[in-house]
Amino acid sequence: MAPILQSSQPWVEKYRPKQVKDVAHQDEVVRVLTNTLETANCPHMLFYGPPGTGKTTTALAIAHQLFGPELYKSRVLELNASDDRGINVVRTKIKDFAAVAVGSGQRQGVYPCPPYKIIILDEADSMTEDAQNALRRTMETYSKVTRFFFICNYISRIIEPLASRCAKFRFKPLSEDIMGSRILHICKEEGLNLDAEALSTLSTISQGDLRRAITYLQEVVGALLAACKSGNFDLANKEVNNAIAEGYPVSQMLSQLFEVVVEADDISDEQKARICKRLGEADKCLVDGADEYLQLLDVASNTMRALCNMPQEFSYET
Known part of the structure; x- marks a missing residue:
């Protein structure tokens, strides 16, 4: 067995499947997309389901299998819609990329290289409603030269005019x-x-x-x-x-505490609301890089104050 070596590359990227057929536990999705790749005529697509189930991996694999390493950068635009989610981004960056036509499809080796581009919008359910409405018009105008891949956790947060224009693929928990x-x-x-x-x-x-x-x-x-x-x-x-x-991470402890609080019969709704509010704030702070030990202490102290009906104090955010 090889020795344990420290690598600067995240293992999530290092071991990300490179082809659609290698995506785990999504048999129906893989079957349909494999057939689609044979014709290289992809519709707009909407991938939805819990995090960490292969949605982004599948979208990237499709793009790589269609265009290969040479054309990938010029034919594929990747955006995280939770960061780039305003209407100005749709009107500028997305529209400018979508409007540029590409040459007729010409196969390069094993890559079909179809005559369209792909825009991958990760976390699309974080886009504002105005941005989604503007995006609908962009899809209508440039559908012949651009395909959109939407990736989200909650399909209910995608407006119906967008969702109805896409082939939908549900990803199951592993x-x-x-x-x-x-x-x-x-x-x-x-x-x-x-x-x-x-x-x-x-x-x-x-x-x-x-x-x-x-x-x-x-x-x-x-x-x-x-x-x-x-x-x-x-x-x-x-x-x-x-x-x-x-070594359970703090996020797991908070998740378990949330379940205990919600199911408890001897805690009032007001007390549950105070505790759950602080749990949500702590979870957001952890995502932003706050200190885990301070967040755990803060949740514990606020939980005790809520159970004793004491007024709420300040929160640790660092």
Whole structure:
């Protein structure tokens, strides 16, 4: 088995499937898209489902299989709609890219290179309604030369005029068996020997999100490697297994606390509202990079104040 080496490349990208047929656990989606790729005549597409189930991977794989490495940069525009979600982006960046026609399709080796471009909008459910309405008009005008791939978690947040113009593909949460096999493959490639307990814990923490599981695994290995270099202890597979089996991230603790609070019969609705409000604020702070220990302390103190009907105090955001 290869030695454990620290890599600067995120494992999520390193082990991302390069072809549609390699996407895990989405058999119906893979079957339909494989047939579509044979004709290279793709419609507008809408991929929706829980995070970490292969939506973005599938969209990128389609684009790579259609255009190959040479034409990919000139034919594909990738945007994260949660950042670029205003109407001005639709009117400028998206419209300018969509309006430019491309030459007639000419196959290059194994790549069909069809005569259209692709715009991939990740997290499209974060776009404003005005931006989505403007995008509808852009789709109508330039449909002959541009295809749109929308990626979202909640299809209900996509306006009907956009959704009705797309072929819809639902991505299912990954089962523990599928996630386990993928994680074990990565461990084999990286020289890790993950035991059954650690693998089960990793699956529980990730809740069907393979991206989260891979990221957490790499975080644990990276932290242990850093500690090893500082002379704290010798790195071994046993340390990796222990760290995963025992080290629940704060986000998982908050998720478990939320379930306990919501299901509790001896807590008033007002108290639940105060606690859940703080849980949501803490989750947002963690996404923004706040300190996990301070967030956990703040949630705990605000929960105690809510249960004792004490007034709410300030929140830690750093």
